[in-house]
Amino acid sequence: MLSKKQARAFFLGGTLVTFLIFIGLTIYSLSPAQDQSHSENITASVIKGKKIWEKNNCMGCHTLLGEGGYYAPELTKVVDRLNQRYDGNGEAAIKSILMSKGPWQPHGRKMVAYGMTDAEASDVVAFFKWIGKIDLNGFGTVVSPLAKGKIKN
Amino acid sequence: MKYKSQKVAYWFFAFSMLLLVLQIVYGFIMGFAHAGYDGLHSIIPFNTAKAVHLNLLVVWLLSGFMGAAYYIIPEEAQRELVSVKLAYVQLISLAVVAVAAIIGFHFNIWEGRKFLEIPRPLDYLVVVNVLLFMALILITLFKGKRKTTTALVLSMGLLFAALLYLPGMIFFDSQVLDSFFRWWVVHLWVEGVWELIMGGILSFLLIKLTGVDREVIEKWLYVIVGLTFLSGILGTGHHYYYIGVNKIWLIVGGIFSALEPLAFLAMALFAVNMYRKGEKKHPNKIALYWTLGAAIVSFVGAGLLGFAHTLPQTNIYTHGTLVTAMHAHLAFWGAYAMIVFAIISYTLPNMTGRKLYDSTRGRIAFWLSNIGMIGMTVAFGVAGVVQVYLERIMKMDFMVVQKQIEIHFIVLIICATFFATGIILFLIDFIKYGTPTDEALEIKE
Numbered sequence A: 001m002l003s004k005k006q007a008r009a010f011f012l013g014g015t016l017v018t019f020l021i022f023i024g025l026t027i028y029s030l031s032p033a034q035d036q037s038h039s040e041n042i043t044a045s046v047i048k049g050k051k052i053w054e055k056n057n058c059m060g061c062h063t064l065l066g067e068g069g070y071y072a073p074e075l076t077k078v079v080d081r082l083n084q085r086y087d088g089n090g091e092a093a094i095k096s097i098l099m100s101k102g103p104w105q106p107h108g109r110k111m112v113a114y115g116m117t118d119a120e121a122s123d124v125v126a127f128f129k130w131i132g133k134i135d136l137n138g139f140g141t142v143v144s145p146l147a148k149g150k151i152k153n
Numbered sequence B: 001m002k003y004k005s006q007k008v009a010y011w012f013f014a015f016s017m018l019l020l021v022l023q024i025v026y027g028f029i030m031g032f033a034h035a036g037y038d039g040l041h042s043i044i045p046f047n048t049a050k051a052v053h054l055n056l057l058v059v060w061l062l063s064g065f066m067g068a069a070y071y072i073i074p075e076e077a078q079r080e081l082v083s084v085k086l087a088y089v090q091l092i093s094l095a096v097v098a099v100a101a102i103i104g105f106h107f108n109i110w111e112g113r114k115f116l117e118i119p120r121p122l123d124y125l126v127v128v129n130v131l132l133f134m135a136l137i138l139i140t141l142f143k144g145k146r147k148t149t150t151a152l153v154l155s156m157g158l159l160f161a162a163l164l165y166l167p168g169m170i171f172f173d174s175q176v177l178d179s180f181f182r183w184w185v186v187h188l189w190v191e192g193v194w195e196l197i198m199g200g201i202l203s204f205l206l207i208k209l210t211g212v213d214r215e216v217i218e219k220w221l222y223v224i225v226g227l228t229f230l231s232g233i234l235g236t237g238h239h240y241y242y243i244g245v246n247k248i249w250l251i252v253g254g255i256f257s258a259l260e261p262l263a264f265l266a267m268a269l270f271a272v273n274m275y276r277k278g279e280k281k282h283p284n285k286i287a288l289y290w291t292l293g294a295a296i297v298s299f300v301g302a303g304l305l306g307f308a309h310t311l312p313q314t315n316i317y318t319h320g321t322l323v324t325a326m327h328a329h330l331a332f333w334g335a336y337a338m339i340v341f342a343i344i345s346y347t348l349p350n351m352t353g354r355k356l357y358d359s360t361r362g363r364i365a366f367w368l369s370n371i372g373m374i375g376m377t378v379a380f381g382v383a384g385v386v387q388v389y390l391e392r393i394m395k396m397d398f399m400v401v402q403k404q405i406e407i408h409f410i411v412l413i414i415c416a417t418f419f420a421t422g423i424i425l426f427l428i429d430f431i432k433y434g435t436p437t438d439e440a441l442e443i444k445e
Helices: A004-029 A044-055 A078-085 A090-099 A118-132 A139-143 B004-034 B046-077 B084-105 B120-143 B149-163 B175-210 B214-239 B248-277 B285-308 B312-318 B322-352 B360-393 B398-404 B406-433 B438-442
Strands: none
Touching (some): A004 B214, A078 A118, A090 A118, B120 B149, B175 B322, B248 B285, B312 B360
């Protein structure tokens, strides 16, 4: 029968081994050679867009990379999606929503009117465009408006 | 109650319950908004309600864990807490952080990262607060007459939880890295070190309530927390499938997160077996309800419902949908909320000297809140599956689908009303117990 000492060894040993593997995998998957996010394309404008995204807690309603509030649309492929809907004018559509002084309420569900400046809205669009190009191991096709297989992540 | 300083726990529990009530209020605001009634949008938009709902959850659970530690550690270490005054200072600073953060969320002051919305300046106050708490607990333990496994596991869980808050405070230019390290906090808390805290509290309660030998209980505690880390650490990979990192996580995360239910299954079997083995003489049956309930419901909510969408083949469709909310509600309720309710139910009679544990109200509270929460979970689940099918497979527009599933949120609100009624009944008992007194020191538990 298992003794308390053996049980403790199982706990400490198992924890140490899995922790070391976890750190190893983290270093491997975040190494430049494994980059799937095209991090070289993170411009100053993308970073500003990310900060605006965080400052307004957009994630509190929307999802991005599948993470967020589940109350408003997934925005990972938002530029593609609105390009399709508005005949290639997706970026302008996003900017007009962000710059609107009045509430935007598709199907009655309200979004806070942020009344951003043109520059701020452009930064957010730059952020979305960078996000839209990340290789998401297949998730991109699930949330994309385009037919499966037609687009590469 | 054996030591005067254990009374500190009461005030942490009281603060915890106050925040729980607020959390439920904001939950209702969100439920109504999902059902199409967002009349409060101009004052409390959804993202504010969401941030408040999530952060109150974290803070009330932490306050409950801290209360549990202030009660358990002196008893396990067999000495008074090193400083009661500083423990109250710690409680007040915790309250200041919580209130400031919650008010800030209503004025667009936050960090906008799910679960970690508390703005950076307040993060530093959180660090100071937690350092003070850990110092009080560890020094008490270190100076104590004995260092039990239960106390060590509980303290280790609290210490790791404190350390893991730090990766969440780093700013990354890349959203991918931001998300990657955000999970170091959120996942490694709830599917890692918080389970140590839960295990420590569970073990303490089982020793007290069943009368089974400490050595037996603590041996199995090691096995359970061993299984938790063995599966949970690499199980973090299930958050990395689709956020823009290497495919290796699909395999590692898939395999190890599929093992995560084992730890919860072990916990449920452990609690039920210890109860069967025990003398069944302890009069505080309601504490036993919550203790066994926590072990069983956490297996269903965290274990089974987590497994339901953890495999990459399923998760590619369910990632970022209401299916996650389904799992999250029953998991947090079973694993963490119920264990806090268990320790409160066990300690209140000991701290106040009033033995109200036979009240019918207590039992109704247990059943109503559980039935309500299970109903809510089913409502979220149905809404989530419909959302996955219509939006992800049929490629229907997000808002068109949301209109289709509004009805499930009406069901959710009805179930939430049952749940909230159960909680109110629990709180009526809490208030009836009154405040703790030194006279309770002489009463046999």
